[in-house]
Each structure stands twice: as structure tokens, then as C-alpha cells.
Amino acid sequence: MRYANPTRGNDTRKPFGFKRNLLPIPADYYAAQGLKLTGGGEWKNAVCQFHKDTNPSLRVRLDTGGFRCMVCGAHGGDVLAYHRLITGLPFIRAAKDLGAWEEQP
Template sequence: MQFPARTQSRWQGFDRSRLPDPITYYATELAALCGHGRRATARCPFHDDRHPSLSVNLDTGAFRCWVPACGAHGRDVLAFHMARYGLPFAAAAKALGAWRTKT
């Protein structure tokens, strides 16, 4: 898929391969990550949660809260970081080390 030239230059610094490993990232971001294999659960940081309702795919980093009133979800650790800290794309990518600086 080709993007217009202005879009390509806008995100030129982003390097998805530099995103942190989902297991490592979620282990540090979520208290009491439970489970084994490719799925884990934790208390959702997006609402006052007393029981684990956040499901995390440890292969891809995808996440979903199963509480209907919350419904937080995303495809990877970048989406989680953006939602949790209220950051725009570029700022979250920089915070996670997935943004190459121009040399």
C-alpha cells in the first residue's frame, strides 16, 4: 500500500520493530499479570477494577477490557501506551523507543 508523500515523510521516523516485547512491556505496566501461554489477564488500568477484566495477547500486544462500560481495546503496546497516558502517536512511539531521530 502506498501512502501519499506527505504521509510517508510524517511517519518516516517510526520503526515498529523497535517497540518493546509485549511480555516485558505488560509485565512492567500492569500489576499482577496472570496467565501463561499467549494470553494473560490483569486488572484494567482504564477504570476502577477489582477483578482482572483486561485480556492481553502476549504475542501481538493486543488488549481488550471486557467490562462493557470501559471497553478499552487496541492492537499493540503502542495503542495501549497511547490510551493509558493520553499521548498522540509520535509522542508514544518516542516514549517507547520506536522513533528514530534524524541523523
């Protein structure tokens, strides 16, 4: 089978678009969002910003940026997913907002 775009699915060869390696480091991003991360281990705890939370219900991973709320169910796999959820921005706008989108030269 032949594809119209031979670089499809191969991020490293795309001249422009979403660049995952340009996403902010999860610890920096979540700190900038005002999350106070507590606890040891892979999953840190934070007060959830997606519902009226009093006890920290949000679990956040600092290696991947993944997050999941044990109360309201908000979840995603990286800081881009978090940014889209908190801002309501579509994928490309959110990626640009985070500096992880390279324009066509």
C-alpha cells in the first residue's frame, strides 16, 4: 500500500507541527499551574483544578505528565492533555500555547 504522505506517523521527519520534545517539563508546567504536588512515589497528589476539591484528589506523574482525578475522573496522558482540558483549547492552539508547535518555515 502507498500513502499520499510518506512521512505519516513519523514525527522526526515532519518539517513542522507538534513537537513532543518541546513540551514543558511536567514538574515545571504543573508548578506554573499552581499545583502543589505532594507525596512520594510515581504518582504525586494535588488539589484537582477540574472540580471543587478540598483534599488532594488529583494524581500526577512527573515522568510522563499523566494525570487522573479520583473524584471527577478528569484524566490525560501528558501536560498537553492537561492544558487542553484546563484552557478548553483545541490541540494545535494548546500545543502552540505551550511552545510545542513549530510553524512551517
